[in-house]
Amino acid sequence: MEPVEQQIQSDSAVTQSSPEHSASSAPASPVRPERRRKPRTWETPPAPVPPTRLDDYKSIVGEAEIDELKFLARELKGKTVKMVNSTAVGGGVAEMLNQLVPLLNEMEVNTHWDVITGGNDFFEVTKAFHNALQGSDYNLTQHARDIFMMHNEQNRQRIQFSEDFIVIHDPQPAALISARQESQPKQRWVWRCHIDLSSPNREVWEFLRPFVEKYDAAIFSSQSFARQLPIPQYLFYPCIDPLSEKNKDVDDSFVQHVCDEFGIDRSRPIVTQVSRFDRAKDPVGVVQAFKQARKYVDCQLVLAGGGASDDPEGAAVLKEVKEAVGEDPDIILLDLPPWCALQINALQRASTIIVQKSIREGFGLTVTEALWKGKPTIAGAVGGIPNQIIHKLTWLRLSDTLSLDPPRFCQTARSERTRTRKGELSDEHQRPAMVAAASDIAVQWGELKSRSFESDRQENTMAPAFARAAVSRHERAPAIRMDTQQPAKLPLICRAFR
Numbered sequence: 354m355e356p357v358e359q360q361i362q363s364d365s366a367v368t369q370s371s372p373e374h375s376a377s378s379a380p381a382s383p384v385r386p387e388r389r390r391k392p393r394t395w396e397t398p399p400a401p402v403p404p405t406r407l408d409d410y411k412s413i414v415g416e417a418e419i420d421e422l423k424f425l426a427r428e429l430k431g432k433t434v435k436m437v438n439s440t441a442v443g444g445g446v447a448e449m450l451n452q453l454v455p456l457l458n459e460m461e462v463n464t465h466w467d468v469i470t471g472g473n474d475f476f477e478v479t480k481a482f483h484n485a486l487q488g489s490d491y492n493l494t495q496h497a498r499d500i501f502m503m504h505n506e507q508n509r510q511r512i513q514f515s516e517d518f519i520v521i522h523d524p525q526p527a528a529l530i531s532a533r534q535e536s537q538p539k540q541r542w543v544w545r546c547h548i549d550l551s552s553p554n555r556e557v558w559e560f561l562r563p564f565v566e567k568y569d570a571a572i573f574s575s576q577s578f579a580r581q582l583p584i585p586q587y588l589f590y591p592c593i594d595p596l597s598e599k600n601k602d603v604d605d606s607f608v609q610h611v612c613d614e615f616g617i618d619r620s621r622p623i624v625t626q627v628s629r630f631d632r633a634k635d636p637v638g639v640v641q642a643f644k645q646a647r648k649y650v651d652c653q654l655v656l657a658g659g660g661a662s663d664d665p666e667g668a669a670v671l672k673e674v675k676e677a678v679g680e681d682p683d684i685i686l687l688d689l690p691p692w693c694a695l696q697i698n699a700l701q702r703a704s705t706i707i708v709q710k711s712i713r714e715g716f717g718l719t720v721t722e723a724l725w726k727g728k729p730t731i732a733g734a735v736g737g738i739p740n741q742i743i744h745k746l747t748w749l750r751l752s753d754t755l756s757l758d759p760p761r762f763c764q765t766a767r768s769e770r771t772r773t774r775k776g777e778l779s780d781e782h783q784r785p786a787m788v789a790a791a792s793d794i795a796v797q798w799g800e801l802k803s804r805s806f807e808s809d810r811q812e813n814t815m816a817p818a819f820a821r822a823a824v825s826r827h828e829r830a831p832a833i834r835m836d837t838q839q840p841a842k843l844p845l846i847c848r849a850f851r
Contacts, residue, residue: 398692404455405596413595426460434464435514437529438522439479441468442691443629443661445591445718446522446547452594467512469526475504476665479525482561485554486524487633487713487736493556505529516540521568523547530567544568547591548715549736551577574716575737590740591716593725598694600725603702611699615655615685622652625704627697627722630658630670630688633713635733640677640684642710647683657687657700701726711735 407419434457438446450466457464471479478497485491505528514532519542521529530542544565550558550573558580565571566582572589573579579586593600612619624643628634636656643654656674660667671688678684689696701707707723707730714736721741723730732738 398690399695402598405452405594407456407459409596423460426462430461432462432518433516434462434518434520435516436464436466436520436522437469437512437526438466439469439471439476439525440661443659443664445715447661448594448597448599448718449591450522452597463516465516469504469508469529470511471504471508471525473665474500476525480664480666482524482557483548484633484713485557486561487549488552489554489713491554491557493554493560498560502528505531514540518543520545524561527561527564530564533567541570542568543570543572545572545589546578547574549575549578549713550580553580575740578737590737591718593718593721595725599698600722601698603695603698607695608699608703611696612703614696615687615700617653617655617685617700617703619703622650622705623655623703624652624706624708625655625657625700626708626710627657627701627719628709628711629661629664630667630674631664632666632670633711634658635710635712636670636674637677638712639708639710640674643684644681652683652705654684655687655700655704656684657689657697659689659691659693701728704728706731709733709738711738714738717741 407422411419436450436454438450440447454464454466478500481491481497482501485493505526508526509529509532512529512532514529514534517540519540521527521542522545524546527544530544533540533542562580562582565580566584568584570585570587571582572587574589574591576588579588595601609619611617617623624646626634626636626639628636630636636658639656640654643652646652656678658671660671674686678686687700701722707719707728709717709720709723709730709732711717711733712735714733716737717732720730720732720738724741730742732742734742
């Protein structure tokens with residue numbers, strides 16, 4: 354029996370024997386679950402889960418896909434890869450690398466992962482760069498430039514770059530390209546950008562662009578993120594891992610136990626947003642929208658998030674959210690540590706609706722997670738979210754529902770035929786690239802890294818490097834893309850899925 358299954362069964366046993374569970378699960382009881390301010394699941398990380406193996410994905414992608422991965426990897430055996438990013442925990446990049454690196458090593462592509470270090474001054478600057486590159490106003494000072502360059506130089510001296518392929522993730526370590534040596538002409542450097550560069554702050558982009566142009570290639574998560582560059586550019590969707598703690602199937606008894614731990618009443622509609630406490634995710638806006646929605650529907654809001662070591666704004670944003678929430682008994686605010694992935698999984702599965710009210714976004718893997726779990730999803734039309742949700746096809750764009758009177762909208766939303774058809778269309782849309790097993794991403798890295806790049810250096814194209822289909826489910830979630838220029842009109846949505 355796997356450790357995760359043992360944990361689920363153990364948690365279920367604890368839940369079934371606890372007086373709190375008995376009280377909260379009694380169908381005739383009007384008493385809501387008691388909110389625990391500090392559940393035990395926050396206190397101690399669980400035992401490490403054994404890494405997944407390629408063969409574990411056969412039930413998802415099929416045996417032929419696994420065989421192809423192993424066949425393609427033969428040409429890369431003995432090659433070495435270095436992944437570099439800014440944090441080991443928190444955020445989609447760290448989650449992907451945690452799954453991807455062991456799989457590459459299993460295919461005998463020797464892969465190392467290094468995380469840059471820096472003081473608060475460095476991460477304050479890089480967070481400001483991150484926001485500016487996604488469109489925020491920012492005055493780039495010489496002091497900020499000096500801090501960025503100083504810490505990149507310190508990391509250049511600390512990290513060894515002897516591998517065949519160096520993959521630098523996002524802007525924080527972009528200047529590490531200066532570590533490239535003329536004595537290693539066959540070494541290839543790739544810059545992997547996970548954020549939205551469609552409308553960057555000009556000053557910040559012009560500062561970073563000379564570093565990016567020194568790479569052999571750049572990879573972006575959406576067509577709209579690409580910039581005019583003299584190096585080859587590739588479209589490469591990120592992924593979730595369907596077998597990870599956050600996405601694997603879990604027993605409903607464990608879902609109930611987590612809800613009991615966090616004081617969530619499953620007999621009432623649950624609206625959930627899972628994200629870092631970041632202003633770009635607009636958690637305060639979610640709270641405000643929920644309070645309007647509750648005038649129409651007796652529902653609950655779950656805001657589940659955490660922080661990352663490279664995001665110094667998290668504590669300040671969490672404080673703003675707490676002030677917006679106040680003592681509202683229907684809003685469950687959870688500041689979770691990184692080891693609560695299984696609890697996040699349970700919260701998403703317990704939800705009636707999942708919201709991602711982003712005003713700026715990278716690809717938006719929380720949307721991918723929601724769709725993978727078959728949940729109705731409301732999301733801002735920013736970043737990579739429009740790549741995942743087809744307007745008026747997989748469901749409705751939220752602003753368009755304003756023209757529908759509530760009874761008609763509720764009738765449409767409750768129609769089994771409509772929901773089934775939109776689920777099928779969403780499934781068809783997901784199949785090309787949107788949800789990929791980490792094992793499938795490995796072959797895409799392999800195909801990219803095995804290229805010479807020299808023939809493409811003079812071209813400025815977005816060569817497709819789509820992940821193969823890794824979704825075989827028959828049911829797929831309805832999704833609602835939210836126009837960010839409109840207020841979040843949750844009342845109709847809550848009524849629709851009540």
